Amino acid sequence: xxxxxxxxxxxxxxxxxxxxxxxxxxxxxxxxxxxxxxxxxxxxxxxxxxxxxxxxxxxxxxxxxxxxxxxxxxxxxxxxxxxxxxxxxxxxxxxxxxxxxxxxxxxxxxxxxxxxxxxxxxxxxxxxxxxxxxxxxxxxxxxxxxxxxxxxxxxxxxxxxxxxxxxxxxxxxxxxxxxxxxxxxxxxxxxxxxxxxxxxxxxxxxxxxxxxxxxxxxxxxx
Amino acid sequence: xxxxxxxxxxxxxxxxxxxxxxxxxxxxxxxxxxxxxxxxxxxxxxxxxxxxxxxxxxxxxxxxxxxxxxxxxxxxxxxxxxxxxxxxxxxxxxxxxxxxxxxxxxxxxxxxxxxxxxxxxxxxxxxxxxxxxxxxxxxxxxxxxxxxxxxxxxxxxxxxxxxxxxxxxxxxxxxxxxxxxxxxxxxxxxxxxxxxxxxxxxxxxxxxxxxxxxxxxxxxxxxxxxxxxxxxxxxxxxxxxxxxxx
Ligand code: HEM
Ligand code: SF4
Ligand code: FES
Numbered sequence: 001x002x003x004x005x006x007x008x009x010x011x012x013x014x015x016x017x018x019x020x021x022x023x024x025x026x027x028x029x030x031x032x033x034x035x036x037x038x039x040x041x042x043x044x045x046x047x048x049x050x051x052x053x054x055x056x057x058x059x060x061x062x063x064x065x066x067x068x069x070x071x072x073x074x075x076x077x078x079x080x081x082x083x084x085x086x087x088x089x090x091x092x093x094x095x096x097x098x099x100x101x102x103x104x105x106x107x108x109x110x111x112x113x114x115x116x117x118x119x120x121x122x123x124x125x126x127x128x129x130x131x132x133x134x135x136x137x138x139x140x141x142x143x144x145x146x147x148x149x150x151x152x153x154x155x156x157x158x159x160x161x162x163x164x165x166x167x168x169x170x171x172x173x174x175x176x177x178x179x180x181x182x183x184x185x186x187x188x189x190x191x192x193x194x195x196x197x198x199x200x201x202x203x204x205x206x207x208x209x210x211x212x213x214x215x216x217x218x219x220x221x222x
Numbered sequence: 223x224x225x226x227x228x229x230x231x232x233x234x235x236x237x238x239x240x241x242x243x244x245x246x247x248x249x250x251x252x253x254x255x256x257x258x259x260x261x262x263x264x265x266x267x268x269x270x271x272x273x274x275x276x277x278x279x280x281x282x283x284x285x286x287x288x289x290x291x292x293x294x295x296x297x298x299x300x301x302x303x304x305x306x307x308x309x310x311x312x313x314x315x316x317x318x319x320x321x322x323x324x325x326x327x328x329x330x331x332x333x334x335x336x337x338x339x340x341x342x343x344x345x346x347x348x349x350x351x352x353x354x355x356x357x358x359x360x361x362x363x364x365x366x367x368x369x370x371x372x373x374x375x376x377x378x379x380x381x382x383x384x385x386x387x388x389x390x391x392x393x394x395x396x397x398x399x400x401x402x403x404x405x406x407x408x409x410x411x412x413x414x415x416x417x418x419x420x421x422x423x424x425x426x427x428x429x430x431x432x433x434x435x436x437x438x439x440x441x442x443x444x445x446x447x448x449x450x451x452x453x454x455x456x457x458x459x460x461x462x463x464x465x466x467x468x
Contacts, residue, residue: 007397007425007435008462077435081393084327084434090230090241091320093294094392097439102392104437178438181452184460188453 008182010073015182017070018175024063025168029208036221039145043135046144071112078105100174107171114164121157122147128157152216165209173202223249223315227262229274230322235330241320251311255298256281256288258310259321276335283307283447286382289389290335291322296386296445304384304447324389328396328432339385341431345400348427352407353415371409378406380448390445393434398442400424401458402450408461418465421458 003009034045049056100107117127125132125142131150135143152158177198180186186194215221225246232239246262253261256278263273279287288305292298298308313319321335329337379402387398404421407413413420429435436455443452 002422003466006422006462007395007429008459009466011435011437012459012463077437081395081434081437084394084432085325085392086327087325089291089294089322089325090228091291091294091322093299094439094441095295095299095390095444096441097392101437101439174438181438181456182459184456184463186453186456188451191451191453 010077011182014070014073014077015179017066017073019179020066021063021070022172022176022179025172025205029205032212033208035145035148035212039143042145042148043138043143047138047141050141067112067115071108074105074108098174100170101178104171104174107167110167111164111171114160114167117160118164121151128154148212149216149222152213155217158213158217161213162210165206168209169202169206171202172205173199176201223251223310223313223317225249225258225313225316226318228318228320229334231274231334232323232331234333239331239334241322249310249313251309253310254281254306255290255292255308255310256306274335275333277337278306281306284382286384289324289337289339289385291320291324291389293320296324296390297384297447299445302447302449304382307447324385326388326391326394326433328394329385329389337385339383341433342383342385342396342399344431345396345424345427346403348423349403349407349420350416350423352412354412365411367410375406375409378402378450378454381446381450382448384447386445386447387442387450388433390441391434391436392439392441393437394432395436395442396428396431396433397436397455397458398446398450398452400428401452401454404461405454405457408457417461421461421465425458425462 003013031045031049034041094102121127125147128151131147132142133146135141135146152161175198177186177194180190180194212221227244227246228241229244230239231242244262244266246258248261249258256276259274259276266273277287277289279285281288283304283306286304288297290297290305292305292308297303297305298312300308300312323329323331323335324337324339325331328341329339331337381399381402383399385399388394388396391397404417404424407420408417438452438455440452443450
C-alpha cells in the first residue's frame, strides 16, 4: 500500500501517531496536576479513570497500537536513512539542524524504556512495594496520592523521571514542528518561528512534568 | 596567500579513496575556488601527476555542475553561492581547506570530486509529461496565471539540480529537489492534469534511487545555492496527501 510503503506516506504515519502521542502527553500532564490540589483531588481523579472500566482498556490498547506503529516506522525510516549515506565525509559541518533532530530515534527509544519503567512503577506497581498502600474505604484501591508522594521521596525514581523527561523535551522540541511540516501545515511565514516555538512546547512539558517529582523530593508538596 | 589543501582522491567508483595534502602557494584573493584548483592541477600535470578531477561548466553559478564539500559544507557554506562563485577572498593566508565530493549512496563517485548525479535526472524523468495543446501558437493571454502563482512557480524552478540538498542532508534525502519539481508544476494549470501521478512517481523513484527520507533537518535550504525554501517540501507533502484521495 502506498501509505505504508512510500517515503512521505510513512512520514505522515509518524506525524499522525506522534501527534496523538503528543496529545496524550499533554492531557496526562493536565490530569496529573490535580496532585497540586491535594490528596482528595488526585484520588478522585484516579477513581474516576478506574470507574470507566472497559474504556480504560480500549484506551490502553489504542495507545499501545500508536506506540508500536510509531516505533516500527521510526526505526525502519532511520535504518533506511543510515543506509542512504554509507560513507560519510571526513569533515561535516551542519548549518541548521541540531542535536535533538539528529537523535530522534535515540530519544524515542529512551522514552520507550522510560514508559516501561513508569508503567511498572505506578500502573503495574511492582518496583516499590512499600508505596502501594490501600486507601481507607476504597474497596482495595491504592492511595494514589501516597503512592506518588512516597514514590518521589527516593532519589533513584526522581532521577529516572527527570532524565526521562529530558529526553521527552529533546524529542518534542524537534518533533512538534516536524509534524506540521510533514502533514503540509507549514509555509514560509510559520517555518521561521516554528523551530523556537517547538522548543518552547518541549520546555513547557519538561517543566510541567519534572515539577511533580522535584517539588515532592524537596518537601514542598507533601 | 598560501593554503594547505586536503583533497579527496579516488581513482574510480569502487577504488578506495583518501584525503591527500597539497600546497597552493600563489593564491590570489580575486581567484574563484575553481581557478585556485586549476592552478593546483597545472602544477600536478607539470610534475607528471594525475590532476584532481572535479565537475564544472558555466562557472557563473547557473548550470549546477560544480559540486564540492568544502570544510564540511556543500558549496563551502556561503549563503546562496555555488563553488564556482566562491572566491578566495573568503579564506585567509595559511588556511587549511578540506575538499571532498558529495557523499550519498545515490551519488556514486566517478573520480576524485566528480560524482554521478544521474539519479536526479531519473527523478525528473519519473515525473513524466505535462498535457499541453499542440498545434498553432496559443494566444498569449488565453491562459491567465496570477502573478503570485507565477512567482511561486518560478521560485521553485530556480533549482539548478546541483545535488547540494541531498549531499548536505544527514539522511541523503532528495526531498528539496523533488519538492521543487512537484511544486513548480502543481500550481500551474498545465501541470495539474498529471499532478497526482507525478508526485507519487517522483517519490517512488527517489526511494528506488537510494535517497533517504526527509526528517525535517532543513540542512538542504541552508546549503542550497539558490536558497530554495523548504516550504516546497510541505507543498510536496500536501500534494502527496491529495494524491491518496480518490
Ligand atoms: C511519548 C512518546 C512519543 C511522542 C510524544 C513522540 C512524538 C513524535 C513526533 C511529534 C514526531 C514528529 C513526527 C513527524 O514529523 O514525522 C516524532 C518523530 C519520531 N519519533 Fe517519536 N514520539 C514518541 C515516542 C517515540 C519512540 C518510543 C520512538 C522509538 C523509536 C520514536 C521515534 C521517532 C522517530 C525516529 C521520529 C522521526 C524523526 C523525525 O521525523 O524527525 N518516538 N515523534
Ligand atoms: S534544490 Fe538547491 S541544492 Fe538542491 S539541487 Fe536544486 S539548487 Fe541544488
Ligand atoms: S560551474 Fe555552473 S554553477 Fe558552478
